[in-house]
Amino acid sequence: MSKNYTNPTKVITGVNTxxxxxxxxxxxxxxxxxxxxxxxxxxxxxxxxxxxxxxxxIQSAYEEGxxxxxxxxxxxxxxxxxxTPLRDGDLERPDDETYxxxxxxxxxxASAPGIVDxxxxxxxxxxxxxxxxxxxxSINFYAFNSNGNKGIACGLNNxxxxxxxxxxxxxxxxxxxxxxxxxxxxxx
Numbered sequence: 001m002s003k004n005y006t007n008p009t010k011v012i013t014g015v016n017t018x019x020x021x022x023x024x025x026x027x028x029x030x031x032x033x034x035x036x037x038x039x040x041x042x043x044x045x046x047x048x049x050x051x052x053x054x055x056x057x058i059q060s061a062y063e064e065g066x067x068x069x070x071x072x073x074x075x076x077x078x079x080x081x082x083x084t085p086l087r088d089g090d091l092e093r094p095d096d097e098t099y100x101x102x103x104x105x106x107x108x109x110a111s112a113p114g115i116v117d118x119x120x121x122x123x124x125x126x127x128x129x130x131x132x133x134x135x136x137x138s139i140n141f142y143a144f145n146s147n148g149n150k151g152i153a154c155g156l157n158n159x160x161x162x163x164x165x166x167x168x169x170x171x172x173x174x175x176x177x178x179x180x181x182x183x184x185x186x187x188x
Contacts, residue, residue, distance in 0.1 A: 065143020
């Protein structure tokens with residue numbers, strides 16, 4: 001493949017993408033399905049470059065996957081009626097401030113994503129990657145048609161952690177819990 005080839009269904013998200021529900025070390029089965037690695041990517045609505053790249057990749061996946069989407073039917077369903085992975089946090093998660101003024105995409109893969117730091121060095125310490133960090137994600141979009149469900153899905157390729165963030169899910173980090181001297185906590 002030439003170095004000039006660009007895959008129209010592949011997107012690298014912006015650096016302010018936040019990772020949530022980060023099951024990136026061990027695959028997890030959802031509803032009894034095959035175990036998969038997954039992450040929810042929270043993308044600020046003002047990151048229009050990433051949002052526009054995702055919309056274009058979804059359109060490309062729709063165009064490339066028309067024969068799959070048509071299946072045994074006579075016509076290809078319009079993209080507007082299909083299930084697509086770019087979702088509006090303000091509409092779908094109105095009570096979760098983490099998703100306010102953001103879109104989100106759930107990406108998954110049967111194989112483990114490569115995970116690197118800002119200098120592109122592999123991250124080995126699992127505690128470095130958690131729900132709440134900020135980073136880029138390499139994702140790809142593709143058409144699916146299985147068991148009567150049709151749409152565009154998002155595959156997870158690789159992750160690059162750019163910076164730490166407030167952990168999501170209500171669990172505090174041990175480093176934060178014990179940041180003060182033992183004597184300071186004695187009377188509190």
